[in-house]
Amino acid sequence: xxxxxxxxxxxxxxxxxxxxxxxxxxxxxxxxxxxxxxxxxxxxxxxxxxxxxxxxxxxxxxxxxxxxxxxxxxxxxxxxxxxxxxxxxxxxxxxxxxxxxxxxxxxxxxxxxxxxxxxxxxxxxxxxxxxxxxxxxxxxxxxxxxxxxxxxxxxxxxxxxxxxxxxxxxxxxxxxxxxxxxxxxxxxxxxxxxxxxxxxxxxxxxxxxxxxxxxxxxxxxxxxxxxxxxxxxxxxxxxxxxxxxxxxxxxxxxxxxxxxxxxxxxxxxxxxxxxxxxxxxxxxxxxxxxxxxxxxxxxxxx
Amino acid sequence: xxxxxxxxxxxxxxxxxxxxxxxxxxxxxxxxxxxxxxxxxxxxxxxxxxxxxxxxxxxxxxxxxxxxxxxxxxxxxxxxxxxxxxxxxxxxxxxxxxxxxxxxxxxxxxxxxxxxxxxxxxxxxxxxxxxxxxxxxxxxxxxxxxxxxxxxxxxxxxxxxxxxxxxxxxxxxxxxxxxxxxxxxxxxxxxxxxxxxxxxxxxxxxxxxxxxxxxxxxxxxxxxxxxxxxxxxxxxxxxxxxxxxxxxxxxxxxxxxxxxxxxxxxxxxxxxxxxxxxxxxxxxxxxxxxxxxxxxxxxxxxxxxxxxxxxxxxxxxxxxxxxxxxxxxxxxxxxxxxxxxxxxxxxxxxxxxxxxxxxxxxxxxxxx
Numbered sequence: 001x002x003x004x005x006x007x008x009x010x011x012x013x014x015x016x017x018x019x020x021x022x023x024x025x026x027x028x029x030x031x032x033x034x035x036x037x038x039x040x041x042x043x044x045x046x047x048x049x050x051x052x053x054x055x056x057x058x059x060x061x062x063x064x065x066x067x068x069x070x071x072x073x074x075x076x077x078x079x080x081x082x083x084x085x086x087x088x089x090x091x092x093x094x095x096x097x098x099x100x101x102x103x104x105x106x107x108x109x110x111x112x113x114x115x116x117x118x119x120x121x122x123x124x125x126x127x128x129x130x131x132x133x134x135x136x137x138x139x140x141x142x143x144x145x146x147x148x149x150x151x152x153x154x155x156x157x158x159x160x161x162x163x164x165x166x167x168x169x170x171x172x173x174x175x176x177x178x179x180x181x182x183x184x185x186x187x188x189x190x191x192x193x194x195x196x197x198x199x200x201x202x203x204x205x206x207x208x209x210x211x212x213x214x215x216x217x218x219x220x221x222x223x224x225x226x227x228x229x230x231x232x233x234x235x236x237x238x239x240x241x242x243x244x245x246x247x248x249x250x251x252x253x254x255x256x257x258x259x260x261x262x263x264x265x266x267x268x269x270x271x272x273x274x275x276x277x278x279x280x281x282x283x284x285x286x287x288x289x290x291x292x293x294x295x296x297x298x299x300x301x302x
Numbered sequence: 303x304x305x306x307x308x309x310x311x312x313x314x315x316x317x318x319x320x321x322x323x324x325x326x327x328x329x330x331x332x333x334x335x336x337x338x339x340x341x342x343x344x345x346x347x348x349x350x351x352x353x354x355x356x357x358x359x360x361x362x363x364x365x366x367x368x369x370x371x372x373x374x375x376x377x378x379x380x381x382x383x384x385x386x387x388x389x390x391x392x393x394x395x396x397x398x399x400x401x402x403x404x405x406x407x408x409x410x411x412x413x414x415x416x417x418x419x420x421x422x423x424x425x426x427x428x429x430x431x432x433x434x435x436x437x438x439x440x441x442x443x444x445x446x447x448x449x450x451x452x453x454x455x456x457x458x459x460x461x462x463x464x465x466x467x468x469x470x471x472x473x474x475x476x477x478x479x480x481x482x483x484x485x486x487x488x489x490x491x492x493x494x495x496x497x498x499x500x501x502x503x504x505x506x507x508x509x510x511x512x513x514x515x516x517x518x519x520x521x522x523x524x525x526x527x528x529x530x531x532x533x534x535x536x537x538x539x540x541x542x543x544x545x546x547x548x549x550x551x552x553x554x555x556x557x558x559x560x561x562x563x564x565x566x567x568x569x570x571x572x573x574x575x576x577x578x579x580x581x582x583x584x585x586x587x588x589x590x591x592x593x594x595x596x597x598x599x600x601x602x603x604x605x606x607x608x609x610x611x612x613x614x615x616x617x618x619x620x621x622x623x624x625x626x627x628x629x630x631x632x633x634x635x636x637x638x639x640x641x642x643x644x645x646x647x648x649x650x651x652x653x654x655x656x657x658x659x660x661x662x663x664x665x666x667x668x669x670x
Binding site for chain 2: 065068081082083084085087088089090091092093094095096097107109110111112113114116119120121197198217218219220
């Protein structure tokens with residue numbers, strides 16, 4: 001048994017050396033070429049916002065596979081092979097799609113799989129995935145550069161930047177920011193709310209609100225007392241699908257009855273991916289949220 | 303001496319009736335292992351037909367010059383030798399380790415529900431892994447890649463060993479280890495570890511939570527030769543000790559006191575058993591997360607088929623465990639291709655119904 005293992009591993013090492021040599025040659029020839037995009041790019045897109053940006057640039061036919069977080073546009077997962085969850089990728093699975101480039105959100109992995117992919121000669125580019133306006137614009141520019149689509153990318157990032165600037169201007173007109181609570185769902189009647197260090201927290205700030213659940217980090221279930229203590233002026237329900245059941249009479253019972261939001265019946269429902277995806281539609285989503293939070297003020301109209 | 307001879311005679315007569323069946327069993331299992339490896343080599347999201355396999359093998363033995371003949375061949379060689387083969391070898395090693403460890407732990411603890419991780423390895427390793435997933439960055443300050451490839455596996459391995467040493471220390475009084483104490487202390491430790499993991503889950507974010515889930519379901523997805531070279535020595539140690547342990551376990555199955563009076567070094571057997579299983583399972587868990595069910599189902603399955611003689615049971619558990627894991631992994635990487643299914647789901651899906659079927663077919667109760 002031991003002997004057999006020793007033999008196979010020695011053989012594997014020999015092949016790996018050969019593989020590294022081939023990789024080095026491939027890299028040399030790539031460096032000599034004028035542009036990588038001159039040849040046909042075959043992209044594995046890993047990360048919801050990355051897939052969304054590639055589609056927005058009209059380059060979807062270059063995508064050979066996506067991951068399970070690529071929820072928008074819906075046809076991405078419907079028409080492209082799915083390489084799995086971005087943290088649990090399979091090396092052979094990715095390679096079976098014959099890609100020449102993998103663009104992935106920071107944190108994609110596992111690291112061993114990324115190592116195998118790189119040793120197989122696949123170009124792997126990881127993009128920053130912070131929920132911030134800068135990160136969205138940087139991602140668009142970087143993907144435009146990678147795909148050699150600088151002009152459409154510049155058009156898109158200029159448009160998005162303009163939308164964010166308009167948003168900043170509108171936000172300045174808000175006299176009294178509302179306390180906003182983003183709810184991701186209900187588990188046995190308790191609300192799962194977004195605290196600090198979440199995409200929802202960044203979105204609330206963009207839309208000119210204050211995170212009512214800002215006393216905690218990450219997404220957590222809130223107790224009734226915590227809901228009352230948070231005193232949200234508005235509830236935002238991030239819907240993951242059409243079948244999300246929202247307690248219709250949420251303001252009639254439980255802790256929510258005692259919140260300021262109940263007095264005005266302020267409940268805003270938005271698609272979770274649209275609201276929290278931090279892709280090219282984020283500025284739009286923030287505009288929409290702002291308009292719905294402040295319908296009667298100067299900030300109401302974009 | 304005469305007592306030892308008597309034991310041997312007793313064991314011999316017990317085995318005699320089953321000898322032919324055992325030989326046949328070895329033959330069948332050997333074929334199953336070989337077949338599973340061949341099937342696993344030829345299946346995966348990248349189609350490599352058997353004749354291509356032959357061409358690859360030939361070009362490897364002829365030298366590297368023929369590798370340039372076709373670019374497809376070069377890629378297939380890379381996939382086969384750097385991705386698929388290390389996965390298969392790792393599956394063989396882990397399956398063998400889990401199968402043997404399960405059989406040993408069930409015998410040692412005289413408990414049919416014992417699994418390879420019962421001596422604290424799984425709880426300790428899971429807690430250490432969860433700790434690294436959620437707080438590793440703050441504790442060690444290393445980057446994500448180093449964390450996943452080195453720090454987390456190392457922490458899981460050490461966590462498992464520390465937990466086992468702790469339990470062993472609690473259960474050992476005046477040089478005698480009480481397996482009953484160890485079993486009960488293990489349950490308390492598992493509950494404690496689960497509570498701590500629960501706490502970590504509570505403070506974790508979305509991604510860390512999913513990482514913990516995937517880790518506990520196990521995966522051979524990140525297999526490479528480096529992992530194989532770390533796992534192989536530990537597992538070989540366990541497999542090498544099988545003949546020695548088998549004699550001891552056969553005697554122990556008559557009870558600790560009886561075994562002691564028969565001249566079997568009971569305490570040494572216990573210690574060696576726990577240490578070797580902790581090393582082999584610890585390194586397995588570190589390499590692929592927790593893979594359930596193999597260690598419970600495989601030994602029981604074989605007990606039903608060939609009886610409880612550990613001299614046959616241990617090597618057969620190694621072979622059957624290896625085959626089961628190789629097949630499960632082959633399915634894991636093809637069934638949802640190009641994605642990977644966590645292997646723990648498949649070992650239970652394959653092993654569970656088969657085991658139930660065997661139990662139903664059987665018309666008398668099992669004993670260990």
